[in-house]
Amino acid sequence: MRLLPTCVATVCLVSKPWPRVRPPGMHGPMPTPEESRQWLDEQLAPPPGRTEPTKPKIGGAMPEGGRPSWFHVPAPGGHHTRFESLRETVRDLKLATVCEEAQCPNVGECWNGGTATIMLLGDTCTRGCKFCAVKTDAEPEPPDEHEPWNTADAVARWDIDYVVLTSVDRDDLPDGGSGHFAQTVGLLKFRRPELKVECLVSDFRGDEEAVAALARSGLDVFAHNVETVRRLQPFVRDKRANYEQSLAVLRAAKKHAPADQRLFTKTSLMLGLGETDGEVLQALRDLREADVDVVTFGQYLRPTERHLSVVEYVTPQKFDWFREQAEAMGFLYVASGPMVRSSYKAGELFMAAMIDEEQR
Numbered sequence: 001m002r003l004l005p006t007c008v009a010t011v012c013l014v015s016k017p018w019p020r021v022r023p024p025g026m027h028g029p030m031p032t033p034e035e036s037r038q039w040l041d042e043q044l045a046p047p048p049g050r051t052e053p054t055k056p057k058i059g060g061a062m063p064e065g066g067r068p069s070w071f072h073v074p075a076p077g078g079h080h081t082r083f084e085s086l087r088e089t090v091r092d093l094k095l096a097t098v099c100e101e102a103q104c105p106n107v108g109e110c111w112n113g114g115t116a117t118i119m120l121l122g123d124t125c126t127r128g129c130k131f132c133a134v135k136t137d138a139e140p141e142p143p144d145e146h147e148p149w150n151t152a153d154a155v156a157r158w159d160i161d162y163v164v165l166t167s168v169d170r171d172d173l174p175d176g177g178s179g180h181f182a183q184t185v186g187l188l189k190f191r192r193p194e195l196k197v198e199c200l201v202s203d204f205r206g207d208e209e210a211v212a213a214l215a216r217s218g219l220d221v222f223a224h225n226v227e228t229v230r231r232l233q234p235f236v237r238d239k240r241a242n243y244e245q246s247l248a249v250l251r252a253a254k255k256h257a258p259a260d261q262r263l264f265t266k267t268s269l270m271l272g273l274g275e276t277d278g279e280v281l282q283a284l285r286d287l288r289e290a291d292v293d294v295v296t297f298g299q300y301l302r303p304t305e306r307h308l309s310v311v312e313y314v315t316p317q318k319f320d321w322f323r324e325q326a327e328a329m330g331f332l333y334v335a336s337g338p339m340v341r342s343s344y345k346a347g348e349l350f351m352a353a354m355i356d357e358e359q360r
Helices: 003-015 033-044 082-092 107-112 147-157 178-191 208-215 230-236 243-255 277-289 316-329 346-359
Strands: 115-120 162-167 196-200 221-223 264-271 294-299 333-336
Touching: 115 147, 115 178, 147 178, 162 178, 178 196, 178 208, 208 243, 230 277, 243 264, 243 277, 264 277, 264 316, 277 316, 294 316, 316 333
Parallel strands: 115 162, 162 196, 196 221, 221 264, 264 294, 294 333
Antiparallel strands: none
């Protein structure tokens, strides 16, 4: 019969007045309980974010003041570095990397860290997304049949631990280029079984068989970007792409992965296009429902004046907050920051996810 004293003690504790403790850094008179509560709420609140939805526009006004200072990064390169070695090989073998084609600011950090991203299937896209500067054409040049072998030969010579294969959209091909990817993955794994391979691919027009062919090829990470929140899809992406189709592709990759292989799925969201905090959090819930393992957040930057204007520059503190929210939802790994891109430090990202999974 010890319940009664315990209950009485609890009631007495709760009924005591709120302690008037001065918050750290606060000077002057002792705050009232209401002031203490308000101070605590301010400390726990997320960084300021957009609450009113808006739409990005081509030719729209850019944020005042230009790009903030946090976009500055060290120059890549240096003698006798992985960066220099990879760059020389890329030029010698006439390969294309998205790192250089897109003038990615993280190229030095990624290449020196043992990660490279190679473009397959040419440099011309069959779609016209409003955020992307890649050239477009309804009928690009046919794929190079020797590219899978050339890519495997090149990567086998590189001192890298992780390679990302990506491409433009190829709606002109019956399988969207899935078979080309699968052949390249197979040759890479034959030449370097220990190499980790990520494929950052299109939605293959929602063709589940095309997704399955790649998922069964032996790759380690199947990546496909939803790009933005549900509401902004028609304003940002080509009309042939959509939110539900992208989620279906990510689900299908897991569904068709070999039973004896752990296939990770990954996606990316651009911020600064007018999305609200609530829309981003809902996108994260949708991705977890689709069993996506890894998500990255990065700042949208307008490539030319003919593309969508930036609605806002999201602060590093806000990126940190989104990372914390995603981690709390159960993603194996989250990369979030103004300069983060889809394949940013992909090797380190994959290893972190692997370690976390082994410890569970």
